[in-house]
Amino acid sequence: MSDAIIIEGVTKTFGEKTAVDGLDLRVGQGAMYGFIGPNGAGKTTTIRMVMSIIFPDSGRLSVLGKASAVESKDRIGYLPEERGVYRKMRVGSFLSYMGRLKGLDGGAALNKRIHDWLERVGLEAEIKKKCEELSKGMQQKVQFISCVLHEPELLILDEPFSGLDPVNMRLMRDLFMEQHERGATIIFSTHVMHQAEQLCDHIVMIDHGQKMLDDSLDAIRDRYTPRELLVEARDSGHDLSVLRSIEGVGDISSLNGATVVAIRNGDDPSDVIARIASSVAVRRIEIKRPTLEDVFVDVAVGGSERSAAEIREELRGASGVDLRQEGLS
Amino acid sequence: MKIFDVARREYIATAGTKGFMFGVLVFPALMTVLIILLPRLIDDKPPKYVGSIVLVDRTGWEGEGGVTIGSMLKQAYRPETLAAEHAAQSEGTEKAMESQFGEAGKAAASKITEQMLGDVPEIDVVIAAPDADIESLKDEMKTGTTKDGSRLALVVIDREAVFGTTEEPEANQTPEPGADENQEQEQDPGQVQEQEQEQDEQVKFGSYEAFIKPKLDDRFQGPLRQKVVDAIVEARVRAAGQDREAITALTSVLPVKPVEVTPEGERDSLSGEQNIWMAMGFMMLLWISVMNGGQFLMMTVIEEKSSRVMEVLLSAVSPRQLMTGKILGQMCVALTILAIYVTVGLVALNQFNYLYLIDVADLGLLVVYFFIAFLLMGTLMAAIGSAVTEIMEAQSLLTPVMMVLIIPLILFAPLTRSPNSVFSTVVSFIPPISPFAMVIRLAASEPIPLWQIPATIALGILSVYVAIWATAKIFRIGVLMYGKPPNFRTLIKWVRMA
Numbered sequence: 001m002s003d004a005i006i007i008e009g010v011t012k013t014f015g016e017k018t019a020v021d022g023l024d025l026r027v028g029q030g031a032m033y034g035f036i037g038p039n040g041a042g043k044t045t046t047i048r049m050v051m052s053i054i055f056p057d058s059g060r061l062s063v064l065g066k067a068s069a070v071e072s073k074d075r076i077g078y079l080p081e082e083r084g085v086y087r088k089m090r091v092g093s094f095l096s097y098m099g100r101l102k103g104l105d106g107g108a109a110l111n112k113r114i115h116d117w118l119e120r121v122g123l124e125a126e127i128k129k130k131c132e133e134l135s136k137g138m139q140q141k142v143q144f145i146s147c148v149l150h151e152p153e154l155l156i157l158d159e160p161f162s163g164l165d166p167v168n169m170r171l172m173r174d175l176f177m178e179q180h181e182r183g184a185t186i187i188f189s190t191h192v193m194h195q196a197e198q199l200c201d202h203i204v205m206i207d208h209g210q211k212m213l214d215d216s217l218d219a220i221r222d223r224y225t226p227r228e229l230l231v232e233a234r235d236s237g238h239d240l241s242v243l244r245s246i247e248g249v250g251d252i253s254s255l256n257g258a259t260v261v262a263i264r265n266g267d268d269p270s271d272v273i274a275r276i277a278s279s280v281a282v283r284r285i286e287i288k289r290p291t292l293e294d295v296f297v298d299v300a301v302g303g304s305e306r307s308a309a310e311i312r313e314e315l316r317g318a319s320g321v322d323l324r325q326e327g328l329s
Numbered sequence: 330m331k332i333f334d335v336a337r338r339e340y341i342a343t344a345g346t347k348g349f350m351f352g353v354l355v356f357p358a359l360m361t362v363l364i365i366l367l368p369r370l371i372d373d374k375p376p377k378y379v380g381s382i383v384l385v386d387r388t389g390w391e392g393e394g395g396v397t398i399g400s401m402l403k404q405a406y407r408p409e410t411l412a413a414e415h416a417a418q419s420e421g422t423e424k425a426m427e428s429q430f431g432e433a434g435k436a437a438a439s440k441i442t443e444q445m446l447g448d449v450p451e452i453d454v455v456i457a458a459p460d461a462d463i464e465s466l467k468d469e470m471k472t473g474t475t476k477d478g479s480r481l482a483l484v485v486i487d488r489e490a491v492f493g494t495t496e497e498p499e500a501n502q503t504p505e506p507g508a509d510e511n512q513e514q515e516q517d518p519g520q521v522q523e524q525e526q527e528q529d530e531q532v533k534f535g536s537y538e539a540f541i542k543p544k545l546d547d548r549f550q551g552p553l554r555q556k557v558v559d560a561i562v563e564a565r566v567r568a569a570g571q572d573r574e575a576i577t578a579l580t581s582v583l584p585v586k587p588v589e590v591t592p593e594g595e596r597d598s599l600s601g602e603q604n605i606w607m608a609m610g611f612m613m614l615l616w617i618s619v620m621n622g623g624q625f626l627m628m629t630v631i632e633e634k635s636s637r638v639m640e641v642l643l644s645a646v647s648p649r650q651l652m653t654g655k656i657l658g659q660m661c662v663a664l665t666i667l668a669i670y671v672t673v674g675l676v677a678l679n680q681f682n683y684l685y686l687i688d689v690a691d692l693g694l695l696v697v698y699f700f701i702a703f704l705l706m707g708t709l710m711a712a713i714g715s716a717v718t719e720i721m722e723a724q725s726l727l728t729p730v731m732m733v734l735i736i737p738l739i740l741f742a743p744l745t746r747s748p749n750s751v752f753s754t755v756v757s758f759i760p761p762i763s764p765f766a767m768v769i770r771l772a773a774s775e776p777i778p779l780w781q782i783p784a785t786i787a788l789g790i791l792s793v794y795v796a797i798w799a800t801a802k803i804f805r806i807g808v809l810m811y812g813k814p815p816n817f818r819t820l821i822k823w824v825r826m827a
Contacts, residue, residue: 053643053809070647078644082811084637088342100334101645143641 002065004029004154004185005050010059012045012209019045021209022059027187027202029153032180034200034217035189036292042209043189044081047158050187051078064154074103077152081159081189083143087132091123091142094131098146110149117145121171137168144172148179155179157188161195173199193292205296212299224290224298226269229261231276232284246279248272260288331646335654336661343625343662353621353666357673364677378450378549380473380481382406383466385457388491392567398486399456401560406452414552415449450549452481470542481542481549484557487535491564494533537561607687608745608772611695612737614670615768619702620734622663623710626655627723630714630808639808648805652715656707656797663703667696691771694782698764701789705761706734708793708800712820715800715807722814729817737765748773757785760792799824 005027012020020042027033035043048054049061052069064072086094095114100106104113118124121141126134134142140163148155157176161169176199180186190196196203203220205213213220231243243249243259248267253260263272269287277285290298343349386398404410457466466483473479537557541550566573633639642651671692678684713726740762744753748770757766763785770777806823807815815823 048640048809051644052647053640073645076644078641080640080644082637082640082809084639084641086342086638087632087636088346097334097338098641098645101331101642103331146641147644 002029003027003062004031004064005187006060006062007046007050008060010046010049010056010061012049012054012056018209020049020056023206023209023211025204025211025214027185029185030180030183031185031202032176032200033185033187034196034203035187035206036191036193036196036203036296037189037206037212038191041191041206043191043206044158045209046206047078047080047156047187047189050156051076072154074150075153077102077147077150077155077184079143079147079155079157079160081162083140085131085134085139085142087130089131090127091118091129091131091134092127095142095146095149099149102150102152104150113149114145117149121145121175136163137165140164141168141172144175148175151182151184153184155184155186157186159190160188161190161192193296197292203292205299207299213295220292220295221290224295226287226290227263227265228288229263229269229273229276230255230284230286230288231259231261231280231282232257233259234281234283243276243280246272246275248275258284332650332654332657335646335651336658339629339655339658340661343629343659344665349662354669357669361673361676364673364680377448378452378481378545380451380479381453381455382482382484382553383455383457383469383480385459385461385463385466385483385485387459387488388486388564389459389488390491390564390568392564396567397456398491398560398564399454401563402484402556403454403456405556405559406454408449408451411449411452411552467540470540479542481545482553483540484553485538485540486557486561487537489533489535490537490561491534491568493535493565534565605745605773608769609741610674611691611768611772612741612765614667614674615695615699615702615765616734616737617670618663618667618699619706621666622659622703623707625662626659626707627710627714627727628720629655629659630711631717631720631723634715634808634811635718643808648808649801651808652711652801652804656704656711659707660700660703663707664699667699671695694771695768697786698768698789701786701793702764704793705764705789705796706730708796712800712803712807715804716810716820716823717814718811726814726817726820733761736762737769740766741769744769745773748775748777754781757781758788760788763789763792802826 003026005025007023007025010020010023011018023042023046025046035047037043045054049056050063050069052061052063052073061068063069064075066072069076089097092111092114095117096106096110099110099114104110115124115127118127121144123134123138123141126138131139131142144160147157155176160172160176164172176186176188188196188199197217200217202216203213204211215223241252243252243261248264249272250262250264252262261272261276263269273285273287276282382402384399384402388398391397463483463485466480470480470483539553539557541553563573566576633642646654675684675687678687709730710727713723713730717723717726740756743750744756744766747753753766753770757763757770759766767777767782767785802824803820806826
């Protein structure tokens with residue numbers, strides 16, 4: 001099986017700023033790749049280079065077996081971060097225009113396809129409306145249709161969820177999964193870690209133009225063995241500070257009513273659990289699975305002088321709204 | 330293929346909007362309607378004047394056979410005389426037009442004079458007593474209309490209009506017996522005083538006064554003046570014992586038309602007026618279509634950038650394809666505008682029988698120069714559009730382009746005056762101005778040296794090539810550049826960079 005995308009030693013600078021710095025990446029066919037990293041990490045620049053919208057200063061790119069995306073544009077669907085529609089154009093004609101630009105033959109077959117797609121996302125009544133009459137979420141659906149209309153082999157989605165409400169977010173996610181099941185290779189970039197966590201089977205993490213992490217989601221979780229436990233006392237008034245005296249327990253902090261217990265290096269988490277369970281009456285005790293955010297913070301701390309708290313703050317600041325919707329999705 | 334999809338959308342999105350319809354189509358449509366309707370409207374001839382003119386002749390002159398100024402004026406206003414004058418006038422115009430424009434000119438002239446002159450008026454000349462009360466005669470004019478036979482005018486001929494006065498009474502001596510009485514009256518010092526000028530040794534003649542009803546146009550006033558003056562002159566000549574016809578023969582020389590001598594032979598001189606109008610028309614056609622098309626091009630690029638649809642498009646087509654398609658599409662829009670205006674122009678010229686002024690070869694060259702001008706200016710506008718995000722930001726970059734576009738307007742006069750001067754030739758070889766200068770010179774009177782046409786076209790193609798090459802580079806960088814609008818220096822840097 002050949003790789004859908006091969007990036008080798010690609011560097012791109014804008015004036016003083018190095019946006020992408022010697023990036024290497026291979027995306028296998030049929031994979032669902034998450035491209036994560038904070039704002040300004042170089043995700044969009046990398047994607048634009050993959051799409052041959054901008055060209056790298058050095059390094060080599062291969063997309064769907066071709067030297068550049070120019071030769072295989074009709075086989076790629078691309079939802080850019082900076083996306084828009086022709087405000088004065090009607091939804092139907094816009095989609096038909098995009099379809100023809102993607103190499104589809106105009107005519108009844110294309111019209112039927114457009115109609116079917118609009119029906120699926122619940123916009124069949126809007127086909128004759130001007131794009132400017134649609135809400136932002138509706139426009140986003142239209143844009144999504146425009147990049148999957150030609151059934152691309154490779155789908156590149158740059159921040160596909162930004163600005164969507166939870167209902168539409170779920171709808172979009174289902175549509176992505178459907179494309180994935182159809183066999184399309186999907187790359188999607190986001191700065192919202194849990195979105196990547198929910199969708200992707202492979203994660204690439206970029207910060208300051210460099211690849212920090214490139215592995216399958218499971219492997220990443222395995223690598224970052226949990227060092228924290230979540231403990232909830234049966235009696236909510238119970239003071240859990242006594243846990244400090246238990247062997248292997250490090251710092252104790254509280255999170256949403258539960259107590260987070262750090263495990264000292266060298267101690268086996270299961271031993272610590274057994275010791276806690278035997279000394280305190282607990283309602284809940286579990287290993288806290290590392291979220292991508294934790295992993296990211298962990299990785300980012302290693303490569304910079306910023307503290308974990310600062311990086312967390314930065315991440316939340318950038319994606320505050322999306323994080324709060326976690327519970328809904 | 331994708332280029333044509335882009336061009337097609339571009340054309341529909343621009344030429345299919347209401348704004349385009351109004352902006353581009355309504356004006357020529359109005360013009361067409363006016364041009365077609367105007368002659369029909371003029372067919373509604375001006376009103377026929379019916380009424381009387383009152384003459385107060387204070388000279389008291391009476392020639393042989395009882396001829397007076399009044400009788401001459403009566404003669405001049407007889408219906409037969411008026412009808413003959415009417416016919417002669419339109420015939421004269423027709424002849425003049427025929428000699429200049431051939432059969433077509435004659436037909437146009439007869440139509441136009443027919444409409445201009447209107448019906449032959451019916452005018453009665455009433456002779457009032459020499460001492461009639463002017464004020465009461467004036468009052469009579471205050472009632473009635475110009476068509477119901479009421480008083481139209483009052484003409485008062487001065488006492489000295491025929492004989493005049495001099496220092497020496499002898500000079501006023503005439504052989505006419507009736508004149509002696511007047512002469513005596515005139516010499517009454519109290520009455521003559523104001524007209525006499527001591528130092529003047531020449532005969533000083535009096536004039537006449539005319540009072541007319543309001544709303545009488547030149548069709549009435551012109552002949553009235555002419556006829557009264559004629560009658561007075563006739564009276565003077567007769568009073569002096571001269572022969573009017575002999576004097577007319579002595580003082581008139583038939584007008585001639587200069588003949589142009591050219592290497593190709595001799596020909597009648599055109600007045601040059603039509604040529605200037607043609608040159609103006611050709612230049613404006615080019616100017617309006619290029620300006621409109623170029624502006625549309627800039628606007629759609631800016632729209633694609635500001636609505637952020639640009640990157641979506643670039644995922645399907647390359648910047649070069651997009652740019653080519655857009656330029657092609659807008660060129661068709663500009664061609665549509667050009668075609669509409671040329672059609673309206675031709676219809677108008679046909680309507681007025683001026684169609685022979687158009688040379689088909691010139692029209693062909695107009696289209697060729699249009700392509701050069703549009704591709705040159707249009708691509709520049711596309712480059713500007715790609716570099717900015719908002720229309721407001723485009724203003725500063727647009728100013729130099731507009732200044733270049735205004736140059737042909739300023740140069741219009743010198744170019745038409747001497748189309749083949751060194752200056753005109755040099756200007757024709759400055760790329761952005763070249764196509765405009767050439768169409769002006771094409772329509773101007775002197776033929777352009779033949780070599781200059783292929784030479785300027787070749788130069789045009791070369792400059793278009795350079796413009797497209799530079800624009801492609803600016804476009805590629807500009808379309809995804811948001812934020813601070815670049816200045817010209819930055820644009821040049823982009824051209825060098827890519």
